[in-house]
Amino acid sequence: MQDHYDVVVVGAGNAAMAAALSAKQSRASVLVLEASGAEDQGGNTRYAAGQMRTVYQSVADMRRLVPDLTESEIASSDFGVYSREDYLEDVMRLTHHRCDSDLVEILVDNSFDTLAWMRDLGVRFQISFGRQAAKIDGRFKFWGGLPFEVWGGGPGLLDAYYKAASTAGIEIVCNASANALRKIAGRINGVYGDIQGKPVEIGAKAVVLACGGFEASAEMRARYLGPNWDLAKVRGTRFNTGEGLKMALAAGANSAGHWSGAHSTCWDSNAPETGDLVVGDGYQKFSYPVGIMVNAAGKRFVDEGSDLQTFTYARIGREILAQPGLLAWQVFDQRAVPFLRDEYRIRKVTKATGDTLEELSRKLEGVNADGFLQTVSQFNAAVPPGDPPINLSVKDGRTTLGLEIPKSNWSYPIDKGPFLAFSVTTGITFTFGGLRISTRSQVLNTAREPIPGLFAAGEIVGGIFYGGYPGGTGLVSGAVFGRIAGREAAQA
Ligand SMILES: Cc1cc2nc3c(=O)[nH]c(=O)nc-3n(C[C@H](O)[C@H](O)[C@H](O)COP(=O)(O)OP(=O)(O)OC[C@H]3O[C@@H](n4cnc5c(N)ncnc54)[C@H](O)[C@@H]3O)c2cc1C
Structure with a gap:
């Protein structure tokens, strides 16, 4: 490990790995810091079923993501289509029109292209015959606009990402928690943290925070979601305890979204x-x-x-x-x-x-x-x-x-x-409140100006989901904004 990189990514789940791979494609040197040990690496992404909601218009789109789709599967299925308007309407309706429409448009408009990019990186998709189709008159009829899932679920997604990262020469360090952002003259230029319990300071031209929400902190759940939320069971990782949120807020980031709301x-x-x-x-x-x-x-x-x-x-x-x-x-x-x-x-x-x-x-x-x-x-x-x-x-x-x-x-x-x-x-699956970002995944300060050198993606971002959520959107949001964050951070 060096003491300086172009881009340091905090977290090693879906959003983080999309950011790391995208930054690397933009020729940056990249370090990924993961709080957990290798066995838990990848946060909530490791627990996810792997369903991914994207716009799709045709059987050709299905084939782009699932090249091994057979003629007999096509003949026996009514996949329907899921248009940009369908997707926007579902997010708007379920969030009672409170969501940040600029961010949601970016999410929806980049959904298919981002999945195709992931496919090119080695992520395999399959059709959700088991979860999202009903057999009607001998044909599979897909419902809910959600026919795609990652082969192997969350663990399969992480395997593909880590393989691509290893090929690309991205370093991932486990048992490595970031706990503060280094800021000089208003610009984020690295992180402080612990690796294997020893304090470290790592310099970077830009930092991408992709280290989840606060759903695994009983104290923050009670504080922000309200009474009895401390008693909820956590569906995923125990490592998403809101550290990324705290360090960004301490560095002047603005909060956004539904801080008393959560997917549960x-x-x-x-x-x-x-x-x-x-x-x-x-x-x-x-x-x-x-x-x-x-x-x-x-x-x-x-x-x-x-x-x-x-x-x-x-x-x-x-x-x-x-x-x-x-x-x-x-x-x-x-x-x-x-x-x-x-x-x-x-x-x-x-x-x-x-x-x-x-x-x-x-x-x-x-x-x-x-x-x-x-x-x-x-x-x-x-x-x-x-x-x-x-x-x-x-x-x-x-x-x-x-x-x-x-x-x-x-x-x-x-x-x-x-x-x-x-x-x-x-x-509880994940929390809805988070950091305010721009459509370029830049973290904004309280004056709503970008904080130079700081980007965010995934569950740590606020303003996208309020109250409700269309299934399969969490992974797509993380991948879309992670990919953008990595590219922007590399250019910072
Ligand atoms: C049971 C379950 C099923 C789900 N199924 C689906 C599904 O089918 N489709 C879908 O779209 N979504 C699903 N989700 C939601 C989905 O998993 C999340 O939206 C997505 O994985 C979040 O990705 P992320 O990268 O933002 O966070 P995570 O994947 O949680 O990654 C955050 C990472 O940050 C690390 N970290 C935390 N703090 C620090 C720190 N201070 N320093 C360093 N690292 C840190 C964590 O260890 C973790 O690796 C599911 C979730 C659960 C729990």
Whole structure:
């Protein structure tokens, strides 16, 4: 390791590696600092399923990202298209139009080109037949604008990045935490930190912060997200503790976005405090649209079918956090079982079963049994008549009638035993608030001027997501702004 580089990148996840590789392509010397040891290297990216949301217009676009797509797969699939307008509309709608539209346009307009760039670097993509398609009349119909996922998920993405980095001669140092930015005459020109516990000072012409949000700090969660967020389980890495945010704010950076907001979802109530790489994203429980969710009083508290799952899952964690004991049970009957995702069949799952609803009600730990039975009976009386096949690829309009909290789509009675239930709590994925950046990934100061030599990308950036989030956008945001940050930092 030298004591001076053109570009120092803090973090070694998706945004960081996109920045490092892009800076290297612009002929910069690059050092990557990673707080964790080699086994955890790559932050939340290592835990990610790897779904990536991009604009795509045609089968030719599918082939550009997935060259081994076969003729028979094409013939048996309705991939649809996902236009620039679709993408913009989804982000705008889910963020209640609060997002920074300049940043979102950059994200959307560069999404496909950035994935193609990643493909050229060696990242392989595949089609999400398992997660994002429903088989209708013998053909796979894709829904939610999300047919692409990285081959091998988050770990596969990191393997490809690290291989490309090694070929390009990028140094990655593990057990290396940055803890402050070096600033001379208003310009960032390096970092202070620790490597293997020893203090270091590394000079750089520019620094890219890509070291995540603050979701793994219970103290910052309680401080910014509010009461009880300290009790949420962390779905991913324990290393994203907000250090990058703190050092940038201390150096004069402006904050942006939804600091009291976070991406959070249904997560097994007995999952460990932070992510477990063996189980990966298996603790998530995303099939609630084909069932109902009840709280400790046995009452429903959310419209489980308000939209396609990929547009609702990221805000349901907050709803669960507001329930007594931060607890909910998802309840299904046999009609729903064929539609339960793979994560319901893992070994480490908190599950109850009953041949009858009465038997199930006695096994729902922490739930008022009478309240639950009353809820199911009222729900069953409110669903529309008929029993057409369940189709999760479209909003089917099967809404309940007369309930205080409706279920707007996919409402079927819960009456075909044996019955199943799964216990979930709030799992936080990442925080929404962060640093204010320009469309060139420059970190802005409180006067909204670029801080010379400082760039940011990934979860550390604020202003893109508020309240909600369309699935598969986190990795694309990190890759798009990481690629821009690397290029700009190399030219700084
Ligand atoms: C279970 C799960 C499933 C997910 N699935 C998807 C999905 O399918 N699609 C999608 O788009 N998104 C998904 N996400 C979200 C996605 O993982 C993130 O949006 C993305 O990985 C964030 O990338 P990043 O580079 O900003 O941060 P990270 O990948 O978290 O990287 C941050 C890095 O910074 C390091 N670091 C932290 N502090 C310091 C410091 N002071 N000094 C040095 N290094 C530091 C960390 O160790 C880490 O390596 C998922 C997340 C989880 C947890």
